[in-house]
Amino acid sequence: MSFSADVKSELLSVEAEDECCLHAFCYGLLLCSRSFSLREISALTEHSNIANKYSEILKKVCGVTPLISKSDAGKYRVEIKDAEDRAKIMNSFGYDIKSRTMRINYANISDECCKSAFLRGVFISCGTVNDPNKRYHLEFVLPYKNLIKDLALFISEFDEFETGLDPKIIQRNSNYVMYFKGSESIEDILTVMGAVNSSLQVMGVKMYKDMRNNVNRKLNFENANLDKTISAASKQIDAIRKIKNTIGISRLPVELREIAKMRFDNPDMSLRELSESLEVPISRSGVNHRLQKICDIADGIK
Template sequence: MSYSAVLKREIFNKEITSKEEKYAELFGIFSAKKSFKKKGIHFSTENVSLAKRVYSNLRDVTKMDIQIKYQVDKKLGTHKIYEVISLVTKNSEKEYKHLLNKMLSLKNFFEKKTEEQLAGIIRGFFLSCGYVKSPEKGYALDFFVDTEDSATYLYYLFKNMKKRVFQTDKKNKSLVYLRNSEDILDIIFLIGGVTSFFEFEEVIVNKEIRNRINRNINWEIANETKKLSASEKQIKMINFIEEKLGLENLTDVLKETAYLRLENGDLSLQELADLMEISKSGIKNRFRRLETVYKSLVEESQSEN
């Protein structure tokens, strides 16, 4: 089961007692799927748990007649489509108007929302059209919204919450998405995915530890490679001096340095300096002098040719 499905299952098992939060969740669900109609509410989904939740919440907040049914859709395979329908009649016009007013009062994204309302609205959008990628594969929270107006509403809702949110079009849908792990964690916790929150956080921590270890290993490898590269260059230079001049013809200091390097090709400059009981700048100075001898011998060799 995907991480997203696990999170939704956890949310479906979460009981909401506040009517205000139920209004907010229904508003998010219906806004995402353009379910508000002139003749009433018509919501459809392939998720039976979501259909049952919508039906149950509507029963708790309105006295309108509500129906739940399903039909089989054979396009691109066989699918069951669950529908929650509440049609307006003469007797229910007033009740429907009250229901719309309660939900649509949340539509102003600049108006300050309570945490309860925010949780309900975002949870509704997520249950209806949201997807969270498994944190092992990356950090992504996506909402594929039916209308651009509703997507823009959700975008500014996140903006007002100081989240790093983006909006674009994809697959004939308006996509609102977050890619920052901290923002995604905040949203998962807000909408009631407490267990999923801790699982997501644990993955992040483990990934950071692995990345830190890998960075340290890469740093050590790079340093070792750099050290060996410098050593190889110095040994090549010393061998050329031996061939053209002879190390015995060097000053005692440079001769000692040359032989020590030939005997300890795997040591760093600092380790060589420690063996000779001099400073690192001192050993660098000796190799500069050896390099001067090397370059003069190279020039002589080239002029002879």
């Protein structure tokens, strides 16, 4: 199952609502489904659990039983065939023959407690969210410009979003898309709708990604340092080899001989390790200074 389907399953399992919230949930579900008008009330979904919920909620809230059918493409269609039933449903959400445009009727979500339930219904009908492992993206897609604008306003004025959400709207073919980027906005929306587990999952992915980035940054830094050490060491070893093959190590000043042998035998030792393995340990910069001297001597040999 996709992450989006997981989120919807979790949202469908949210229960224990007051009657007002159940009404608001049903409203969100209907308003943003395939069709919500006197001429047609229907939902189209590839998930049987969504089709069943749509049907169950309509029975509970409006006392109307829809018809569920399965298309050849494997999608579930939930429909209210009877015109009187449709009028009854439209009526119970405050729409009459004159209400033509698709707008939010705020009378259905006037109580604070109902807002989450409404948004949950809206998301189940027209929302999707990407797998956070791939990208942070949550969107609502509707063919009605005014309705998507209403939703954007509703969401940006939602009290629960303390940081304030910043919905973006674009047109995609004949649809309008309101979308959110950023793990925090997505976590907030999922939590408010009641998909707490999914929200925690997004949070977990974000933490893992942050940690991996930190480790990589640290590794890159250490690798860069290691590269520097190795290239310095190989230059020193070349110098020592040149001295061996020409004047001989024994011609070096006594304080340079030990470090020259040590370096020649241990190309991968850091300055600190070298300084610690000398018979009389000296500072790191002392070791560096002596190795530099050895290189200077080698440079001076014709």
